[in-house]
Amino acid sequence: MNNYKNKGRIVQVTAGSTINSGDIVITSDLIGVAVNSASTGEVLSIYLDGVFELTKKTTDTISVGDVVYFDNGSKEVTTTKTTYYLGHALEDKTSSDSTIIIKFLPLPNAIVPRKNGWAQYTDTAYTVGSPFSLSQSATYSAIPNNKGTVLETYLPPGVSTFYDGTKITPEAIGDYYIFTLRFSAKNSNVTGSFDFGIDIGGSQGIIFKETLLFIKGSNTEQNFSIDTPGFTLGTFLANGGTIKIAPIVGDLEIYNIFLQVVQVYKS
Numbered sequence: 673m674n675n676y677k678n679k680g681r682i683v684q685v686t687a688g689s690t691i692n693s694g695d696i697v698i699t700s701d702l703i704g705v706a707v708n709s710a711s712t713g714e715v716l717s718i719y720l721d722g723v724f725e726l727t728k729k730t731t732d733t734i735s736v737g738d739v740v741y742f743d744n745g746s747k748e749v750t751t752t753k754t755t756y757y758l759g760h761a762l763e764d765k766t767s768s769d770s771t772i773i774i775k776f777l778p779l780p781n782a783i784v785p786r787k788n789g790w791a792q793y794t795d796t797a798y799t800v801g802s803p804f805s806l807s808q809s810a811t812y813s814a815i816p817n818n819k820g821t822v823l824e825t826y827l828p829p830g831v832s833t834f835y836d837g838t839k840i841t842p843e844a845i846g847d848y849y850i851f852t853l854r855f856s857a858k859n860s861n862v863t864g865s866f867d868f869g870i871d872i873g874g875s876q877g878i879i880f881k882e883t884l885l886f887i888k889g890s891n892t893e894q895n896f897s898i899d900t901p902g903f904t905l906g907t908f909l910a911n912g913g914t915i916k917i918a919p920i921v922g923d924l925e926i927y928n929i930f931l932q933v934v935q936v937y938k939s
Contacts, residue, residue: 680720682707687716696726696742696756703742703756705776721776723762728772734765740774749774787938789828793835795929796820800856800893803925808861812869812878812916814838815853817929834933839912840870842904846939851880851900852932853915856893859886861922868898873911886922901936 685699687710695706697718704718705726729748734740740749742756749758749772759777795817798804806813819837827834831843840851851870859866864886869878880900888894915931917924 681722682717682719684715684717687712687714691716694724694726696747696758698742698744698756703758719776723773723775725771725773726758728765728770730770731767732765733767734761734772736761736764740772787828788935789826789831790932790934791827791834792823793817793819793931793933794821798927798929800927803858803927804929806917806919806924806926808919808921808923810918810920812867812871812918814871815855815915815917815926815929817915817931828935828938831935834935835931836912839914840931840933841912842909843935844939845905845909846937847904847935848937849902849904850934850936851902851913851915852930852934853898853900854896854928854930854932855926856895856928857886858891858893858925859919859922860890860924861886862890864890864922864924865920866924867918867920869916870900870902870913871916872908872913874907876907878916879908883920890922 685702688699689712691697691706691710693706693709697704697706704720705724707717707719710716726749727747729743729746729750732751734751738751738761740751740758740761741754742758743750743754744756759775762773762775765772797816797818797820804816819835824833834841842849865883867881867883869881871878880902882898884896886894
C-alpha cells in the first residue's frame with residue numbers, strides 16, 4: 673500500500689491564540705489536545721485521540737465510564753452536555769478533585785453539535801395593578817409581550833430569536849415546536865370564557881384554536897398555561913405568528929404574561 677501516510681492520531685493546525693501543551697484545542701470542526709505550546713499563528717500539533725489527564729469542573733462528581741464533555745467557557749471537563757463531546761472518564765472523581773483522566777475518543781465522535789433549543793420571553797409591562805384589559809367580544813386581539821426579560825442562552829445555533837416582541841418567528845419550514853403561553857387573568861363573568869389561537873395570516877388566519885374557561889368565579893385570579901404543539905410551513909414562516917385571544921364571555925384583565933418557545937425538531 674503506497675498511499676498510507678500515518679495513523680492520523682496527530683495533525684498540525686495553526687494556533688488561533690496562545691496555547692499551552694496539554695490544552696484542549698478547538699479549530700473549525702477539529703477538537704484535540706495540544707502536543708506542544710504555541711503562540712498565535714504558529715504551527716501547533718494536536719492529538720485526536722488518546723488517554724489524557726485534564727482539568728475537571730470541581731462542582732462535578734464523575735464515575736468511571738461516565739460520558740464527559742468540554743466546557744469551552746471554563747475550559748474544564750464536565751458531565752454536563754455541551755457542544756464538545758470528549759469521551760469517557762477512566763477514574764472516579766469527587767467534587768473536590770480538580771483533574772481527571774479520560775479516554776479521548778477519535779475525531780468521528782468528537783463533535784456533537786446542538787441542533788434544537790428554546791427561549792423564554794417575559795412581559796414586564798402588565799401587572800396585577802396595571803393589567804391588559806379586553807372587553808367581551810368575538811374579535812381576536814393580540815396578547816402583548818414586550819419581552820422585557822429575555823432568556824435566549826439556549827437558542828439553536830444560528831438562530832437570533834424566536835420572538836420579535838410582536839410575533840413568534842420560527843426558523844424554517846418543517847420545524848416542530850411547543851409554544852407555551854402562561855398568564856394570570858380575571859373575568860367579570862362568573863362563567864367567563866375566551867378563545868385562544870395563533871394568527872399566521874394568509875388564507876389560514878388563526879390556527880391552533882382552543883376555548884378556555886374560568887372556573888373560580890367572577891373577578892377572581894386564575895392562572896392559565898396553554899401548551900400548543902405545532903409545525904412550521906410556508907405561511908407561518910413568512911408571516912410569523914401572533915398570539916391572540918377573544919373574550920367570548922365577560923371582560924378580561926390579563927397580566928404576568930410569559931411565552932416559551934421550544935424547538936423540538938429541526939428540519
